[in-house]
Amino acid sequence: xxxxxxxxxxxxxxxxxxxxxxxxxxxxxxxxxxxxxxxxxxxxxxxxxxxxxxxxxxxxxxxxxxxxxxxxxxxxxxxxxxxxxxxxxxxxxxxxxxxxxxxxxxxxxxxxxxxxxxxxxxxxxxxxxxxxxxxxxxxxxxxxxxxxxxxxxxxxxxxxxxxxxxxxxxxxxxxxxxxxxxxxxxxxxxxxxxxxxxxxxxxxxxxxxxxxxxxxxxxxxxxxxxxxxxxxxxxxxxxxxxxxxxxxxxxxxxxxxxxxxxxxxxxxxxxxxxxxxxxxxxxxxxxxxxxxxxxxxxxxxxxxxxxxxxxxxxxxxxxxxxxxxxxxxxxxxxxxxxxxxxxxxxxxxxxxxxxxxxxxxxxxxxxxxxxxxxxxxxxxxxxxxxxxxxxxxxxxxxxxxxxxxxxxxxxxxxxxxxxxxxxxxxxxxxxxxxxxxxxxxxxxxxxxxxxxxxxxxxxxxxxxxxxxxxx
Numbered sequence: 001x002x003x004x005x006x007x008x009x010x011x012x013x014x015x016x017x018x019x020x021x022x023x024x025x026x027x028x029x030x031x032x033x034x035x036x037x038x039x040x041x042x043x044x045x046x047x048x049x050x051x052x053x054x055x056x057x058x059x060x061x062x063x064x065x066x067x068x069x070x071x072x073x074x075x076x077x078x079x080x081x082x083x084x085x086x087x088x089x090x091x092x093x094x095x096x097x098x099x100x101x102x103x104x105x106x107x108x109x110x111x112x113x114x115x116x117x118x119x120x121x122x123x124x125x126x127x128x129x130x131x132x133x134x135x136x137x138x139x140x141x142x143x144x145x146x147x148x149x150x151x152x153x154x155x156x157x158x159x160x161x162x163x164x165x166x167x168x169x170x171x172x173x174x175x176x177x178x179x180x181x182x183x184x185x186x187x188x189x190x191x192x193x194x195x196x197x198x199x200x201x202x203x204x205x206x207x208x209x210x211x212x213x214x215x216x217x218x219x220x221x222x223x224x225x226x227x228x229x230x231x232x233x234x235x236x237x238x239x240x241x242x243x244x245x246x247x248x249x250x251x252x253x254x255x256x257x258x259x260x261x262x263x264x265x266x267x268x269x270x271x272x273x274x275x276x277x278x279x280x281x282x283x284x285x286x287x288x289x290x291x292x293x294x295x296x297x298x299x300x301x302x303x304x305x306x307x308x309x310x311x312x313x314x315x316x317x318x319x320x321x322x323x324x325x326x327x328x329x330x331x332x333x334x335x336x337x338x339x340x341x342x343x344x345x346x347x348x349x350x351x352x353x354x355x356x357x358x359x360x361x362x363x364x365x366x367x368x369x370x371x372x373x374x375x376x377x378x379x380x381x382x383x384x385x386x387x388x389x390x391x392x393x394x395x396x397x398x399x400x401x402x403x404x405x406x407x408x409x410x411x412x413x414x415x416x417x418x419x420x421x422x423x424x425x426x427x428x429x430x431x432x433x434x435x436x437x438x439x440x441x442x443x444x445x446x447x448x449x450x451x452x453x454x455x456x457x458x459x460x461x462x463x464x465x466x467x468x469x470x471x
Contacts (some may be wrong), residue, residue: 006126009289010411012190013029013104015031021244022239023240023244024085025414029237030063030065030066030069030329031065033069034065034068034069034072037072037073038072041138042387044072045259045260045374046082047073048073048077050082052245052463053080053081053082054070054073054074054080054081054082055082055083055084056070056082056083056239057084057398058082058084058085058089059083059101059102059105059406060085060086060087060089060090060097060101060102060451061090061092061095061098062096062097062098062420063095063099063174064096064099065096067101069102071086071108074109076113078108078109078110081109081111083104083105085097085105087102087139087140087141087144088134088137088140088144088152088432088435089395089432089435089436090429090432091391091395091432091433091436092392093426093429094366095240095290099140099141102141103141103243104113115144115145116148117146117148118147118150118468119148119149119151119359119437119439120150120151121151121200121398121441122147122149122151122159122438122439122441122442123149123159123441123442123443123444123445124149124151125158125159125337126149126158126159126438126439126441126445127147127148127149127439128149128288128468129159129467129468129469130147130435130438130439130467131146131147132374132466132468133431133434133435133438133466133467134435135429135434135465136339136431136466137428137431138428140421140423145453147439150437155351156243156435157444158443158444159242159444159445159446159447159448160444160445160447161446161447161448161449161464161469162446162447162449163448163449163450163451163460163471164448164449164450164451165450165451165452165453165455166450166451166452166453167198167235167286167405167406167450168201170406170448170449171198171201171202171204171205171406172205173448174191174202174205174206174403174405174446174448175202175205175206175208175209176209177446178191178206178209178211178263178386178403179209179211179401181401183384183435184198185197185285185400185401186211186384186386187195187383187384187386188399188400188401188442188443189386189399189400189401189403190386190387190388190389190394190397190399190401190402190403190440191203191206191386191387191388191389191401191405192389192390192394192402192404192405192437192440193388193390193391193404193406193411194390194391194402194406194411194412194414194433195390195406196390196412197330197454198405198406198411199215199390200389201417202216202386202388202403202405206386207271211331211386212384212385212386212463213385213386213387213388214381214382214387214388215385215387215388216388216389216390216391216393216394217378218376218378219376219377219378220375220376220377221378222339222343222347223253223338223339224336224337224338224339224340224343225255225256225336225337225340226252226256226319226320226323226326226337226340226344227255227340227343227344228248228251228252228335229249229252229253229307229319230316230319230320230347231248232245232246232248232249232252233249233278233303233306233319234316234361234365234369235369236242236249236276236277236278236281236311237278237306237365238313238365238366239367240276240277240278241276241277242277243263243267243277246263246277246278246281247263249265249278249281250263250281251284252336255335255336256323256326256336256377256470257291257292257295258290259285259288259290259291261281261284261285265284265385266280266281266284267280269283269284273418278303278307279307282299282300282303285299286299286300294322294325295322297324298318301317302318302319303315310364310365312365312368313351316351320344323337323340325338338383342379343377345379346377346379346380349380350372350375350377351368352372353376354367354368354371354372357371362468376417384467387399390413391434391436391437392433394436394440395436395438397440398440398441398442399440399441399442400441400442400443400444401440401443401445401446402438402440402444402445402446403446403448404434404437404438404445404446404447404448404451405448405449406448406449406453407434407447407449407460407461407464408449408450408453408458408459408460408461408465409459409460409461409462410453410456410458411458411461412430412433412434412461412463413427413429413430413431413434413461413462413463414424414426417429417430422462430463431463431466432465434461438467447464447469449461451458451463
């Protein structure tokens with residue numbers, strides 16, 4: 001590849017930058033683990049000694065690096081390994097998942113196989129459609145048995161297929177159909193689509209029909225200034241030279257108080273006085289005459305107490321109460337409190353969940369921050385909200401009534417898959433995407449498509465015909 005060498009240099013510099021800040025992103029968690037296990041064989045022996053058996057669920061989603069780690073810790077005794085996999089659900093090829101991985105498992109580990117084709121979730125008609133669709137893929141495992149429906153036959157409209165003139169009409173009909181169900185029926189509905197753009201349209205139509213909506217979007221950081229300020233302070237207490245958190249703290253503080261704290265003087269003071277960054281930042285802030293009384297008290301008393309005792313619970317409560325008072329007065333940045341009410345509740349929920357995870361033990365600040373970094377800051381799904389999920393986000397879930405919209409060429413299958421051709425790896429993955437989507441349904445499946453999608457004329461998805469649906 002023409003750009004391979006420059007890209008390799010960029011990646012090497014990026015990994016070095018992560019090391020300097022004592023940070024890891026998700027890919028580097030895998031890469032660093034692989035490096036450690038390769039360089040230090042005694043770690044492999046230690047893992048084998050501690051963990052006598054290894055279970056890998058959703059094995060079909062693994063990439064090559066993850067497979068290498070698995071190989072290191074399970075060999076030379078592959079009898080310790082138990083794997084659950086389905087090559088009909090490989091929908092992460094973009095992340096390195098491949099049908100070849102399951103074959104490599106057979107070749108490298110000489111595994112014995114047990115097929116479990118019984119499906120306890122879907123009605124028989126949905127299983128019939130799913131089998132007809134997925135058998136069109138060429139690279140399935142040899143001897144793969146078709147799904148077998150265990151559920152008894154259902155009466156009524158188990159599968160509905162509807163055609164609309166425009167995608168706007170399509171989304172509007174879905175919203176009206178869901179809104180006309182009773183409350184229990186609505187709670188068991190889900191709208192699935194290949195793209196977020198389709199889901200945004202469906203979500204707007206649902207809200208217009210008076211139905212609350214929930215999107216499965218991960219949220220790695222808090223957005224409101226008070227929660228960003230709290231998180232940055234806790235990070236600085238835990239990692240005293242975290243310049244990134246110092247910058248986040250100063251930005252959030254400016255949005256709330258209108259007081260700009262330049263980083264250079266803080267860094268110089270910390271270096272000259274041998275103090276950590278948070279203490280130096282406090283010294284710089286307290287020199288400002290414009291500091292309000294409540295703010296000075298929070299910073300002077302609250303943060304000092306936090307630094308001495310590491311009691312993050314009391315400090316968080318104090319900061320959130322201070323933020324409530326701030327909210328009643330005009331702020332330098334009118335967006336400072338966007339999502340504050342929601343994120344304050346999320347903070348309480350996450351704190352309770354993390355405490356429960358450690359079974360009532362005192363959770364250290366370091367443990368708390370570690371758990372927060374791994375946890376989405378999005379609000380939990382309200383009980384009455386209808387989920388609007390991409391197919392990838394719906395994997396592993398099940399819903400009473402599934403509405404799969406946008407079944408047209410260039411959507412499902414995607415434009416890239418259509419361009420590559422009917423027997424391409426991309427098209428086979430898109431077929432698996434459709435297979436995963438329709439097999440989320442427990443009671444009914446509604447398939448919809450339109451002649452015009454966002455102003456463009458589209459043909460019905462080839463997958464409809466492959467499922468045996470006559471249009």
